[in-house]
Amino acid sequence: MLKRLTLLALVLTVAMLAAACDQPSIEPPIENPIATTSPTAPETTVTNPPETTTPPDSPDTTVPAEEGDGTTPWWLLILGLIALVAIIVAFVSRGSKKPVAVVAGALTWKDHARNGYAGARWAYDALSEDIAIWRGNAQFDGVTSVGQTASTGHAETWGELADRINAARDSLYALEAASPDPRTADTARATITAMMGLRDAVDSRAEARFAYRTAESVAGDDPNALIEARDREVRASTNYSTARNGLATSLNALAAVVA
DSSP states (O other): OHHHHHHHHHHHHHHHHHHHHOOOOOOOOOOOOSSOOOTTOOOOSSOOOOOOOOOTTOOOOOOOOOSOOSOOOHHHHHHHHHHHHHHHHHHHHHHTHHHHHHHHHOOOHHHHHHHHHHHHHHHHHHSOHHHHHHHHHHHHHTOOSTTSSSOHHHHHHHHHHHHHHHHHHHHHHHHHHHOSSHHHHHHHHHHHHHHHHHHHHHHHHHHHHHHHHHHHHTTTTOHHHHHHHHHHHHHHHHHHHHHHHHHHHHHHHHHHHHO
């Protein structure tokens, strides 16, 4: 665009300068030959009548040059050209900043895919069965905050879960919306489902651990409650493994899209 405007300004410059230089020349005034005599006329014997001369107060018969012939002074053309170039430069300098900001902030579907994969992979590593068991024990012991338990790393990871998973989900939703083909959209949607399924499985595993610790504390009163709580833990662990395998499959498919 800048090159085109520069070329346009150059063309206008040449055209206006040519118009300024092509001024019609003003012919010198031509006197009206009212009474002319021939200086080389031979003398004759015939007596000629007295010559007629122009009276002193006779109006000047010189034809003046016409004014206001419609031409534009060269200095006015140059001022107009300078104003035109200034306007073009102002528009170019003002409009050239906005596209840069748009391009800098725009994300392609590939960017959404990479961000979504990175977030989902972090969730896969963080949502381990160990952190689920820690969560259940910490809830039972009342030490779920950082600094109140020896497993401060698990507490810090648990504190990041909500934000990291939400960010990954947003990226995958953006990938689904901007996907170039249905296969990519299906992969993004499947990864979201698998990631949230693993998150729910971790919560269920933590609740099963909490229930077992609770039943264990009162095992003398109801031995069957401890057995039932133990079976619940086994089922929660199985469901967790299934959910984790599902997310691993979705991550492999998403990795193929990112590559």
